[in-house]
Amino acid sequence: MTTEVITTSIDDQPHDLDPNKPLVQVKDLEVSFKTQGGDVHAVRGVNFEIYPGETVAIVGESGSGKSTTATALMNLLPGNGRISGGQVLIEDKDVAKLNQKQMAALRGHVIGYVPQDPMSNLNPVWSVGFQVREAVRANGLATGRKEVEARAVEVLQQAGLADAERRMKQFPHQFSGGMRQRVLIGIGLGANPKLLIADEPTSALDVTVQKTILDRIESLTRARNTAVLLITHDLGLAAERASKVIVMHKGKIVEAGPSRAILADPQHPYTRRLLAAAPSIASQRIGATVAEDGDDEGVIELASIAKERHEEAEAHAGKAVVEVKDLTKVFSIRRGGFKSEDLTAVDNVSFEVHKGTTLALVGESGSGKTTAARMILGLETPTSGEISVGGTRLDAAKGKELFDLRRRMQPVFQDPYASLDPQRSIGAIIQEPLKVHKVGNAKSRQARVEELLEQVALPSALAHRYPNELSGGQRQRVAIARALALKPEVVVLDEAVSALDVLVQAQILQLLADLQTELGLTYLFITHDLAVVRVVADEVAVMEQGKIVEAGTTDEVFANAKQPYTQRLLDAIPGSGIDWGV
Amino acid sequence: MLRYILRRLLQAIPVFFGTTFLLYFMVFSMPGDPILAMFGDRTPNEALYNQLVAQYNLDQPFVVQYLLYMKDLFTGNLGVTFSGRSVNEVFADAFPVTLMLVTMAVIFEFILAAGLGLISGLRAGKFSDQLNLVVALVLNSIPAFVAMFFAQYFIALGLGWAPVTVGANATWSTMWLPALTIALTLYVVGMRLMRGSVIEARSADYVRTAYAKGLTSKRVVPVHVARNSLIPVVTNTAASFGALIAGTTVTEGIFNIPGIGKVLYDAIIGGEGPTIVSFVTILTIMYIIVNILVDLLYAVLDPRIRYV
Numbered sequence: 001m002t003t004e005v006i007t008t009s010i011d012d013q014p015h016d017l018d019p020n021k022p023l024v025q026v027k028d029l030e031v032s033f034k035t036q037g038g039d040v041h042a043v044r045g046v047n048f049e050i051y052p053g054e055t056v057a058i059v060g061e062s063g064s065g066k067s068t069t070a071t072a073l074m075n076l077l078p079g080n081g082r083i084s085g086g087q088v089l090i091e092d093k094d095v096a097k098l099n100q101k102q103m104a105a106l107r108g109h110v111i112g113y114v115p116q117d118p119m120s121n122l123n124p125v126w127s128v129g130f131q132v133r134e135a136v137r138a139n140g141l142a143t144g145r146k147e148v149e150a151r152a153v154e155v156l157q158q159a160g161l162a163d164a165e166r167r168m169k170q171f172p173h174q175f176s177g178g179m180r181q182r183v184l185i186g187i188g189l190g191a192n193p194k195l196l197i198a199d200e201p202t203s204a205l206d207v208t209v210q211k212t213i214l215d216r217i218e219s220l221t222r223a224r225n226t227a228v229l230l231i232t233h234d235l236g237l238a239a240e241r242a243s244k245v246i247v248m249h250k251g252k253i254v255e256a257g258p259s260r261a262i263l264a265d266p267q268h269p270y271t272r273r274l275l276a277a278a279p280s281i282a283s284q285r286i287g288a289t290v291a292e293d294g295d296d297e298g299v300i301e302l303a304s305i306a307k308e309r310h311e312e313a314e315a316h317a318g319k320a321v322v323e324v325k326d327l328t329k330v331f332s333i334r335r336g337g338f339k340s341e342d343l344t345a346v347d348n349v350s351f352e353v354h355k356g357t358t359l360a361l362v363g364e365s366g367s368g369k370t371t372a373a374r375m376i377l378g379l380e381t382p383t384s385g386e387i388s389v390g391g392t393r394l395d396a397a398k399g400k401e402l403f404d405l406r407r408r409m410q411p412v413f414q415d416p417y418a419s420l421d422p423q424r425s426i427g428a429i430i431q432e433p434l435k436v437h438k439v440g441n442a443k444s445r446q447a448r449v450e451e452l453l454e455q456v457a458l459p460s461a462l463a464h465r466y467p468n469e470l471s472g473g474q475r476q477r478v479a480i481a482r483a484l485a486l487k488p489e490v491v492v493l494d495e496a497v498s499a500l501d502v503l504v505q506a507q508i509l510q511l512l513a514d515l516q517t518e519l520g521l522t523y524l525f526i527t528h529d530l531a532v533v534r535v536v537a538d539e540v541a542v543m544e545q546g547k548i549v550e551a552g553t554t555d556e557v558f559a560n561a562k563q564p565y566t567q568r569l570l571d572a573i574p575g576s577g578i579d580w581g582v
Numbered sequence: 583m584l585r586y587i588l589r590r591l592l593q594a595i596p597v598f599f600g601t602t603f604l605l606y607f608m609v610f611s612m613p614g615d616p617i618l619a620m621f622g623d624r625t626p627n628e629a630l631y632n633q634l635v636a637q638y639n640l641d642q643p644f645v646v647q648y649l650l651y652m653k654d655l656f657t658g659n660l661g662v663t664f665s666g667r668s669v670n671e672v673f674a675d676a677f678p679v680t681l682m683l684v685t686m687a688v689i690f691e692f693i694l695a696a697g698l699g700l701i702s703g704l705r706a707g708k709f710s711d712q713l714n715l716v717v718a719l720v721l722n723s724i725p726a727f728v729a730m731f732f733a734q735y736f737i738a739l740g741l742g743w744a745p746v747t748v749g750a751n752a753t754w755s756t757m758w759l760p761a762l763t764i765a766l767t768l769y770v771v772g773m774r775l776m777r778g779s780v781i782e783a784r785s786a787d788y789v790r791t792a793y794a795k796g797l798t799s800k801r802v803v804p805v806h807v808a809r810n811s812l813i814p815v816v817t818n819t820a821a822s823f824g825a826l827i828a829g830t831t832v833t834e835g836i837f838n839i840p841g842i843g844k845v846l847y848d849a850i851i852g853g854e855g856p857t858i859v860s861f862v863t864i865l866t867i868m869y870i871i872v873n874i875l876v877d878l879l880y881a882v883l884d885p886r887i888r889y890v
Contacts, residue, residue: 076790100798108796115794120787123806124886125813134805135795171885187795 014225015194017052023091023195023227024050024073030085031065031072042068044251045086050195050227057230057242057259059274061501065251066231067116070197073229074111075103090195108139112193114217116200118180122172128183129168132156132190139191159186160216178209185213189220196221199231206364206528207572214241233501235274237574239263247271277506320352321489321522322376327385329371345371347546348385353490356516358523360537360554362530362569368546373492373526377411378402390489407437410483414495416475420467426478427463433485452481456511473504477511484515494526509536531573534558542566587874594870601866602655602859606648609855616640616664616853651856655863661856663849669860672845679752680841683761683833684826686754690765691772692819698769699776699815700808706781714773722770726763730836733763747838760837764830768822772815779811813883817876824872828865
């Protein structure tokens with residue numbers, strides 16, 4: 001098949017709609033979920049309109065009802081949810097009153113949908129081509145085997161999937177996250193809908209991939225005059241991409257209006273809190289909580305706290321606690337049959353982390369930053385190179401010596417839901433490292449747990465509760481308490497705040513800064529998010545394909561990035577070019 | 583994939599020798615004199631007795647007997663039963679009957695498990711689901727041989743829908759009742775697997791995405807819900823195929839079906855060492871092969887699984 005055959009179909013012509021007639025009208029929408037403890041009202045009286053061709057963003061934390069509102073537009077609420085009040089009108093049709101067939105005709109054709117998690121939104125047992133063809137056929141875009149196939153390839157190419165034709169037979173697990181998201185964008189936009197609902201379309205992706213995906217959505221929808229409803233927790237991203245922003249909190253709209261106006265002059269205290277907590281705007285590293293802070297409903301202003309910290313950092317710069325020299329890790333990857341291939345995950349990496357400071361290891365997924373961290377924790381054996389922790393060689397240590405070294409460095413992982421054993425109480429979880437290393441007796445360990453809970457600002461009564469009763473932020477505090485139990489010198493934070501909402505993220509970052517000052521901790525901070533790096537790190541090392549391509553103090557790197565790769569990472573921070581009104 | 587199959591077959595070698603050795607040892611240690619058992623009430627004269635002992639190698643030590651047997655086995659000679667027929671021949675008569683019975687039973691089992699599981703999963707918590715679960719619980723609690731007597735008494739004898747015993751005339755139409763009874767005592771596990779997977783798949787993200795594409799449930803349910811949920815059910819059912827081939831002794835006894843189970847039972851009662859060992863050896867090999875096939879089937883059904 002040649003490219004000449006794939007011309008732009010009639011279906012991709014821009015929509016010619018009356019710009020003054022709303023495409024979507026949401027009137028006093030209420031959504032409730034039936035649970036064992038009675039009805040839970042997730043959306044409580046929401047009103048907004050979307051006009052043809054405009055981009056509207058709904059911003060809020062998880063649990064604010066933003067995704068529920070989006071799924072209500074398509075009448076795709078989960079089994080126990082229903083529209084319990086108000087109306088959703090799509091082109092003047094009430095979605096609650098449509099039958100299954102009419103609703104199916106609306107989905108795909110009028111409303112396209114790009115979901116949040118590209119990993120779980122494609123059926124793992126069918127090929128990518130099958131799933132795209134299915135969408136093409138459902139919307140009557142083409143009939144006949146050949147036409148359907150051609151259109152499916154076209155849809156994927158438009159979504160930016162390179163060599164789409166060859167990849168049609170592959171399965172989702174053979175695709176990277178970014179490629180899968182392109183497939184989902186292709187499916188969502190395949191029928192040239194009048195409205196595209198994009199529910200956190202990039203939150204599971206790397207920053208640089210995030211940018212290309214969002215650019216792709218923007219160019220495709222602009223060319224076709226497609227309206228976009230963007231659901232996101234990132235205010236910076238919303239402001240950058242949408243003309244209108246709706247801020248939701250606990251099922252209600254607290255503020256709505258033109259995006260620039262909201263950022264420049266937020267009216268509602270919640271919006272102000274969200275803005276203040278967004279790391280993209282804090283320009284300097286944060287330190288311990290400053291005394292005068294604490295007014296204005298516990299607003300955590302990363303930007304102002306950061307200044308205080310600055311001078312302290314220099315005073316601290318003492319001897320190196322972690323020294324890494326020429327660290328290399330080669331994995332052998334099976335290629336089917338008897339063949340195998342070498343993959344150099346970490347390539348001749350050297351760096352030092354000084355006592356009481358934070359080094360951020362930055363890079364996209366696959367850059368080798370996590371592998372490096374795992375080797376420093378002694379969880380992975382280096383192929384070559386040296387690692388010293390507090391003067392003791394880690395790479396040569398074995399048995400008892402390695403066991404003792406482990407006390408001196410402790411990890412905190414990304415997912416606070418997966419890193420705590422659901423079967424054990426919080427107290428038992430925090431105590432475990434003490435038990436393993438035979439520190440103290442039952443009574444002193446108990447006392448230590450209470451002390452640790454206090455340090456991470458959790459009530460001591462929590463010791464008897466279980467992880468499933470805690471929120472994401474609380475769980476991450478527990479994970480930090482566990483890491484601190486053995487009074488380590490070094491804490492390795494592997495994407496420790498990436499899974500958290502902005503407000504919670506800001507609190508945890510503050511806690512980490514406080515603990516660092518109080519206990520003189522040294523942090524190795526692994527992240528893909530440069531916005532976070534700016535507020536936590538003293539020094540930055542940027543990794544690309546296993547190598548450190550740029551290193552320096554945070555201010556240097558941010559002010560004057562030498563490598564194009566670093567510059568690309570910096571540009572990818574959402575909202576980096578916007579004036580913020582805080 | 584090829585590498586995986588090869589490795590699995592290599593793993594089968596120690597299993598094969600282990601089983602045959604263990605079996606041979608157990609049969610060897612069985613009480614009673616097999617030569618005397620051959621003659622029933624009569625007593626053979628000493629010359630004949632000694633000749634027979636030598637003929638069956640019973641005067642050799644255990645290990646030698648085992649090795650001689652292995653030699654025969656590898657040359658395709660499974661030995662002779664005490665009645666004088668070759669074991670190969672007996673097996674060739676009995677095996678197709680059992681295969682027919684088990685195939686029928688497994689097909690019934692799969693239909694019941696997948697069908698009822700799908701209905702139950704789609705209507706989870708509703709009346710039909712509850713009813714389904716209660717019926718399954720009852721069926722699962724009845725021992726297989728009791729269920730078979732019930733089926734024989736009420737359906738075959740009472741209603742006359744099927745012959746009471748099968749006898750020499752083993753065909754699809756005479757064996758449906760024992761096959762269905764086996765299926766009814768076995769489908770419950772598969773049904774619960776299916777029900778659970780369907781409930782999970784219904785709320786899966788890819789199912790919501792499928793609806794968002796503009797598909798109706800007429801397409802989403804079979805293509806995205808049922809297809810994904812079938813994986814554990816298919817493998818579970820296929821695994822029971824292997825187990826059933828060797829495990830139909832009770833059924834074949836009750837319904838008088840001349841299959842492997844019945845031959846094996848008679849051989850054990852008669853103390854016919856070579857017959858027992860030969861039969862069980864063949865069954866072991868078949869069981870190993872069926873299990874490899876089940877694992878490969880898994881990879882066919884779920885593209886994410888790759889064997890290395």
